[in-house]
Structure formats: C-alpha cells, structure tokens
Amino acid sequence: MQIKHLFKTSYMGLRTNMVRSLLTILGIVIGISAIILIFSLGKGAENLIMGELSGMGTDTIVIRPGQQPKGLSDITDALFLDSLTTEDVEALKRKSNVPYLAEIAPAVMVPGTASYRGETFKATNFGWSAELMVKMFGAELESGVLFDDIDIKNKASVAVIGSKVKEELFGNEENVIGKNIKIKGRNFRVIGVMSSRGQVSSFNVDEIIVIPYSTAQVYLLGINHYHEIILKATSAEFVNQTVQDIKDTLRERHDITDITKDDFFVVTPEGMLDQISTILDALTLFLSAVVGISLVVGGVGVMNIMLVSVTERTKEIGLRKAIGATNKDVMVQFLFEAIILTITGGIVGVLLGAGLATLITFGLNLAGYTWSFSFPLGAAILGLVFSIAIGLIFGIYPARKASQKSPIEALKR
Amino acid sequence: MQPLISVKDLEKTFYDSEIPTQALRGVTFDIQKGEFVAIMGASGSGKSTLLHMIGFLDQYTKGEYFFDGENIANFDDDEIAHIRNKKIGFVFQSFNLLSGTSVLENVKLPLVYSDVPEKQWNDLATKAIEAVGLSHRIGNDAQRLSVGEKQRVSIARALVNDPDVIFADEPTGNLDSKSGGQVMDIIKRLSHKGKTVVLITHETHTAEYAQRIIRILDGKIFSDEKVAHVREEGEFIK
Numbered sequence: 133m134q135i136k137h138l139f140k141t142s143y144m145g146l147r148t149n150m151v152r153s154l155l156t157i158l159g160i161v162i163g164i165s166a167i168i169l170i171f172s173l174g175k176g177a178e179n180l181i182m183g184e185l186s187g188m189g190t191d192t193i194v195i196r197p198g199q200q201p202k203g204l205s206d207i208t209d210a211l212f213l214d215s216l217t218t219e220d221v222e223a224l225k226r227k228s229n230v231p232y233l234a235e236i237a238p239a240v241m242v243p244g245t246a247s248y249r250g251e252t253f254k255a256t257n258f259g260w261s262a263e264l265m266v267k268m269f270g271a272e273l274e275s276g277v278l279f280d281d282i283d284i285k286n287k288a289s290v291a292v293i294g295s296k297v298k299e300e301l302f303g304n305e306e307n308v309i310g311k312n313i314k315i316k317g318r319n320f321r322v323i324g325v326m327s328s329r330g331q332v333s334s335f336n337v338d339e340i341i342v343i344p345y346s347t348a349q350v351y352l353l354g355i356n357h358y359h360e361i362i363l364k365a366t367s368a369e370f371v372n373q374t375v376q377d378i379k380d381t382l383r384e385r386h387d388i389t390d391i392t393k394d395d396f397f398v399v400t401p402e403g404m405l406d407q408i409s410t411i412l413d414a415l416t417l418f419l420s421a422v423v424g425i426s427l428v429v430g431g432v433g434v435m436n437i438m439l440v441s442v443t444e445r446t447k448e449i450g451l452r453k454a455i456g457a458t459n460k461d462v463m464v465q466f467l468f469e470a471i472i473l474t475i476t477g478g479i480v481g482v483l484l485g486a487g488l489a490t491l492i493t494f495g496l497n498l499a500g501y502t503w504s505f506s507f508p509l510g511a512a513i514l515g516l517v518f519s520i521a522i523g524l525i526f527g528i529y530p531a532r533k534a535s536q537k538s539p540i541e542a543l544k545r
Numbered sequence: 546m547q548p549l550i551s552v553k554d555l556e557k558t559f560y561d562s563e564i565p566t567q568a569l570r571g572v573t574f575d576i577q578k579g580e581f582v583a584i585m586g587a588s589g590s591g592k593s594t595l596l597h598m599i600g601f602l603d604q605y606t607k608g609e610y611f612f613d614g615e616n617i618a619n620f621d622d623d624e625i626a627h628i629r630n631k632k633i634g635f636v637f638q639s640f641n642l643l644s645g646t647s648v649l650e651n652v653k654l655p656l657v658y659s660d661v662p663e664k665q666w667n668d669l670a671t672k673a674i675e676a677v678g679l680s681h682r683i684g685n686d687a688q689r690l691s692v693g694e695k696q697r698v699s700i701a702r703a704l705v706n707d708p709d710v711i712f713a714d715e716p717t718g719n720l721d722s723k724s725g726g727q728v729m730d731i732i733k734r735l736s737h738k739g740k741t742v743v744l745i746t747h748e749t750h751t752a753e754y755a756q757r758i759i760r761i762l763d764g765k766i767f768s769d770e771k772v773a774h775v776r777e778e779g780e781f782i783k
Contacts, residue, residue, distance in 0.1 A: 134663070137657050141657075144643070144645070144646065147645070148644065148645060447641060448641075448643065450641075451637075451641040451643075452654075452658070453626070453629070454600075454602060454629060454635050454641075455629065455630060455635065455654060455655040455658065455702070456626055456627065456629045456630020456631070456655055456658040456659065456706075457626065457630075457658045458622065458623050458626040458627075458658075459622060459623075459626075460623075461626075461658060538602070538603065539601075539602045539603075539629070540597055540602045540603050
C-alpha cells in the first residue's frame, strides 16, 4: 500500500473516534510540551544569569573565608570566619605576589536598617571602597563625591547612598548632601548619592549604602577580619593567573600545605557560571527524566487505545484481509495509526511548549527581568523523534495483534 | 476441461478447548469455470465452513484443494492474499462497508491492495458501480444507503478487480424480497457474462437461480443435482 493511502486509511480510522484519539495523545502532548518548556526556560535562566554575572565584569575576583559552600549554613557560617585580614590585603597588594592586580578592596556586610528622622529603610549596607563599588557596578554619582583612601584610613563616618535609599529616607528633599543618617546608632554623613542603576548581578545598586570598610569594622561590627576581599585583574585574560597567584599568596601566609584545608576560596564570574550551568544542567536532566516517565505512561495509553481499536475493528480487519490485504498491510496500517497519533501529540506538544515559553518570557519581561525566549531546536527534534519512537514501540504489539486476525471475522454476523 | 475449483476429501476439524468438532467430514466436488453453483444446508450443516475453505478465508485440516489447477497447499500467506485480491470477490450477508466512507471509496478498497496503477482506480470503480446500477449514489456515504443498495455496493466492490469467481454468502439474508430480487438479478447477470458464482443460501427460491445445487448435511454432501427450472432475472419469487 502506498504511503498516501496509509495516511488516508489511518486518518479514516482515527477520525471515527476523534475525541478518543485526542484524549489519547494528551499524555504525549503534555510530555513533549514539558520537555520544550524545561529546555527553553533552562536556557533563558542561563542567559539571564550569564547577563547578570557579566554585568559585574568578567575581570572581577572575590575571595571569601572558609571553604566553597555546599549548603545554606556554610554561607551564613562564613560571616563568622576570621581568616581574611588586613595583612592578607597588604600581601595581595604587593606586585611581587599578584602582578596583574588592578584594584583591591576588602568588604564587610553590616546587617540592619538605616534611619533619618524617624524614616527607616532596610538598605544593603556595605563596608567597602566607594571607588571600587562604583567601578564594579557601573554606577554614577548623581550628586556629591565618593570617599577615598584617606577617609578609609581615618575611619571617617561618611556614606554614599543609592537612589532608592535617598527616596525612602529623605522623601522629596532635594539636597541631602551633608545630612546625617543613622546606621546601628552611629551617625554617617551623606557625601554622595548615586543615580539609579537597578539590578546588577545579585544586588540592587539603588538600595545600597556604602561606608568605609574600616569604619564598619571598628565602630559597627567590632571585628578585625573581612567578609570578602574583592579584586579586579588588569584584564579578563589574567583572571586565571591572578586566581592562582592569590591562592599561592594566601596559602603561604596562612601556612597551608594541604589545599583541601584552605581557609578561603576564590570566586570568579566564570567559575560561578560553570557552577550554575552544572546545577541547571543537572536540573534539566532530572526534569527530563520525570518527563520521560510521563511519556512512557502516555505511550502505554496509546498502546491501550490501539488494542481497544484493534478489537473494535475486528470486522474491518477481516474485511480488508478478505479482499486481499496481507498481514503486513494490516500491520503497517495499525502501526502507522499509532505513529500518527504520537507524532500529532509531538507536534502539538512542541507548539504548546513553545507557546507557553513565549508567554512566560512575556510575563517575566513585564515583571522587569531581561529574559530572552530561545526555542530549543534540539529538544524539539528530540521530542518529535521520541514521539515517533513511542508510536513504534507501543504500536507494534497492537499492530501485530491486528495482523494476526483471521479474515473469517469479516463473515461473522 | 480443467475445473476452476476442485476439492477432494476436504475435512475441517475445530478444536474448542481441545474437544474436536468435525465440521467437514470429507467433501469432494468440482466447479467448472462459468458455472453458477448454490451450496445449501441448514445452519450448522457445514456450508459456511465449506465456503471459508474454498474462499481462502480459513485452512482445511485434511484433503486437497486445487484452484485453477494449482494445489493451494503450496501457497504462502502473501500468495493467498493475492488470490483473494485478484481472483475472487466476496459478497457478505452483512455487507461490511466502511462507515463514513463514500460508495466510490468502498468500491475502490480492493484496488488499494492490488498492483493496478492508481490512475485506473476511479475508472474501474465507476464501471463496477454502473454495473450494479448505483451511478447516482457514487458520492454518497455508503452507510446511509438502503440495505438493498448497500448489498449492491458490496457486489460492485467484489467485481472491481475483475475476479474469476464470486463467493456470495447469504447475499439476500438481510434484505426484503424486492431488494433481494434486485441483488439476485445482478448476480444472475454476472453469471450470464461468464463469471463463476458460488452462492451460499438456505432459501430454495434463491438457490434456484443457480444451475446446480450442492446440499450439505452434517459435514457431508447430501445431494449434488442440476436445477430443473433455473430462475432467470425478475423471477425472485415466482
């Protein structure tokens, strides 16, 4: 039988039970659209994260105390580790230790709110270098000045604030330079206000207050270690070299011979990206496996309905054989019907998945994320191949059963 | 002359949960080309089983069957499918038309499994439909026709591949006497045109269209006689 007639015959067979055929492919539709959705959103998330990380600059390196965190508790514990000190920063500044170092500034986090005359705001308080922050986040001053190394050395009580902080604390007041805000009960004089910058990496720059790290250490936290040391290499190509130099310098200073006992770890945007990609890939794979199970369930549904169909159409099969259809003709016909079912499910699934991903993209963009839609062509092709394979695998048994029916069935009254 | 159908000591035993039932107990006869033969018998006599055997729908247990001079024991499944398609046409009591499908499509169905080139299909099917007088119904849904018309569609389908023999299994069984008469007239006409016809029936007035009646009783031939007064077209009930 020619392929054209196979199509026609299969269509006729499926049309007789349109609703049933549609319900049967629902499992396949859901499975395949889930695959498309997972891959599309996974790619979108990767693009988003990549965009945010590169916003911080690919030449940025962050040193944190303790070991590479493996869970949430490791991250909070790191706030109490005191392995990064002023002496470390001094050692890293030396050209003979880290030749490709462009900038370096330690940082501490100050939890708590800032207030001004009864108005309070839960800002992100950094004890850091204002100059490095502006560089790293690509922020600009709207008014005033940044504090400098002398202010840091003198432990000056000055602050540079983000636009949202200004709005929340001062409302409509125009000139806020020189006014005092309170952080942890201590007055800080506002010397600079940044223009709006929005989200960069995991920080909202507009919600940041930066004060000299030395002031934060001594007057607000009472510690003499740092939570982070942030560096910039002279260019992105020296990042790996610089990371190695940092590790060598700190290990020597901390007397570490066994590298598994490091009391610090170094984070680069690229390294973070790798890590996130690994997590996303694992997640995608896991979800795909779940979807794979749903596709198998869908396939069993197709097999079930094909078996019912073969039983119902015993007379038709008998007739076809009585007028000259071979076993192979009948088998191919039913196999074809199963494949038409599953591939229809596959195509609808791909379209539905892509449609949903577009909708979600639209929604996320409305919500302010720069999320790009990407059609996972590979997953779409894989999905279609998969749906054909399901039709073949789960259609073969019913088709064989059909082909073994006797032509006498047509004569039964 | 070599007979078209020749069976020798044909036996068929069914096994229903290992208990054997002998449906045919050794049947021997010849049917010549162009002959019109009726096979009669009560239900359970074995006449349907006999039709299945000689119509290539089922396999016999013992004996020999020569079709057009060839022992069909030598044919494999595909060759038998080819014979069903090319050399025989079946007319069923319950028509067996495909639902939701036009008269033309139903009649074309055997051509789908044949080696006839597709461009001839419409012509052949149209001619077969003409032969049963249903040209005005060619595009209609076969399922919506009257029972008489349905049986005529089924005859057209049996004719479309220009077979050597037509097997009609109680073709008037589901019809009223008027449409039964029309159907028998068509079959009679085919016989006149030289087609071999094997008709299964339990009605004497239908069987008498044939030139010869083979009566089956308990799986054996009870009688095999020429019909004295053969009915002609328009003589369904005298």
